[in-house]
Structures are given as C-alpha cells and as structure tokens.
Amino acid sequence: MKFFIDTANLDQIAEAQSLGILDGVTTNPSLMAKEGIKGKANAIKHYKAICKLVAGDISAEVISTELATIISEGEELAAIDEKIVVKVPMTLEGLKAIRHFSNVGIRTNCTLVFSAGQAILAAKAGASYISPFIGRLDDISYDGIQLIAQLAGIYAVQGFQTEILAASIRNPVHIVRCAEVGAHVITAPLEPILQLLKHPLTDIGLQKFLADHHKLND
C-alpha cells in the first residue's frame, strides 16, 4: 500500500518525505486555501515547489465544473510536471473529462467518491485513481472502511486497473484498516501517519534497555 500525504503545506510534505516512506501528495482547493495560495500563478508555483520535494505522484485539483474548462484547466495542470495527476470531481462533466484525459494520456484522480456505483463509473472512464472519502462517510454514520473493502472486491473481480486511494483519513486505525481491506493507497495528514509509530510498550521497553545499559556502563 502506497502512502501519500494529504496537505499542501511544504514543511509537512518535507517532513513526511524525510521519513522515507512517502509515495506521493494529494491536495485539494481547501488545502491550498489553508496555505493562503491565491490565484492561478501562485497555485502553479506552489505545485512546482511540491514537485521538487517529492518523487511520486502529486494530485492537483481542478476548480472548473464544465467539461471544456475542466479539460483546459487539467491540461494546464498536467503540463506543470509529469508527476502531476489531475484531480477531477465525480460529476457528469467530471466523468466525461476523465475519459478525455485517459484518451490523451493524462493521469487522473477522481475525487469525492462515496459509493460503489461512482467507483465503477470512474474506473470505466479510465481514472488512474479514485478517492473515496472514508472520514466523511463515518461522519454521517456510514462505514467508510466497509466502502473500501467493497471497492477492493469489485476492482479485483473486474480486473480494473484504477487504484483505490483512500482519502479523508482521520486517525491511524483508518490507515491500518485500509491496509487490511485492500486499499492500494492511503492519503492522510502527517499526524495520523506519525501516530502509527507510537506504542507505549515501545517507549517503556526502550527506557528499560537504556537504563540497564547505563547501570553497567556509567
């Protein structure tokens, strides 16, 4: 399972990269706004800075909603760097745009996926990734992990090449459960990724090892 970081914050991306386990980055208009990135020129500059930091795929989301403008915006984003994957929302126009991008060799991440039907359509249209939002499903009392398991089953049975990129991850248990049920990729903020490291018995065990060593050697 690949690990992407879900942020547009350059410091956090650099920190995740330094861990040696980072495979890519996902952004969205909310995450770009959180970093104060305003206007197209600044957005392009920011994506270029992310591309310099990370070797893997970097999702950059369109803000257009009509087919023609999704296509022109997506082409502009894809031209920034070969690492850029154009993130397109799961709408009728978005679906048509994903088919177009697939036909011309531009990779896509179909975002705002909340059902198996949407995931099947995105795969049929040739999306490189789909982003089911598991935390937001949990928020409305649906089981986000159950959706990932269902999609992993469907994609395996059907032989779809589209990768399931579990998004809207809120905690380390989400990440572990995604690994169990067959997500191809998770994207998460830095904090849940770092929380995977933590276990109280690791800390207690290390303290004891060091104390025993120092008793004899100091």
Ligand code: G3P
């Ligand atoms: O990748 C999608 C993600 O950024 C949404 O997360 O926590 O706003 O549901 P959240």
